[in-house]
Amino acid sequence: MAGEIKIFPDIESLNNFAAEKFVEIGNEAIGLRGKFSVALSGGSTPKSLYSLLASDKFKDKIDWSKVFFFFGDERDVDPGDENSNFRMARENLFAPLQIPEENIFRWQTDFLDVMPAAVDYIWNLEDFFETDGIEFPRFDLILLGMGADGHTASLFPFSEALNETELIATFNWVERLNATRLTLTFPTLNNAANIIFLVAGEEKAAALREVLEGEYDPEKFPAQKVKPVNGNLLWLVDAEAARLLQ
């Protein structure tokens, strides 16, 4: 089951729906457990969603002091680097909303090499979710994007981390980028209560058709492997990215 797919005429209507879902899922989690754990996606697509959440339209719809932010993946760059997913979220979401430091869990890419940074992140996750290295953390919500090559988080085609079944987070060498990335693994992604993909733009159309309608080949199209074991999967797609869907 590829989950539910909703197609929107443009990114504005897609973001409005996504922001409403974010608030709905968040308030439900806060109501049930007093806090809301969310893993943010990086790249460029979610930037406008983050600034919408921080806007007058949404900023008063949830108690931000009870929202705890993680990152589905991160580049091996300093947090102030223009390519940092943390920096993009800080500029568009954390700073405008004045989210307290203690509510933000970023990958320590400035202090540590990728391996210790991954271990440090695992410790943070196990501590926050009170798991003991046996079961996987269960995020209330994970936001994901999809690359034009069908990757998601930093789980790229034919990369090592695609087959990780034990670690909750790891580092991942990406040949095509000639770079190492940091990423949550599929067992962690698929243990989430809610996963929302945000996919927009003409350049994603071919990969989206393969992921949603093509043959199951997750080595080639890793986003196919996102299947929450016990959770909701929702694809929010704009008309351009959905152009080739049947």
Ligand code: 6PG
């Ligand atoms: C990252 C992201 C990545 C992203 C896709 C889509 O670190 O780049 O987490 O998985 O979601 O690459 O990126 P765009 O939204 O920029 O197209």
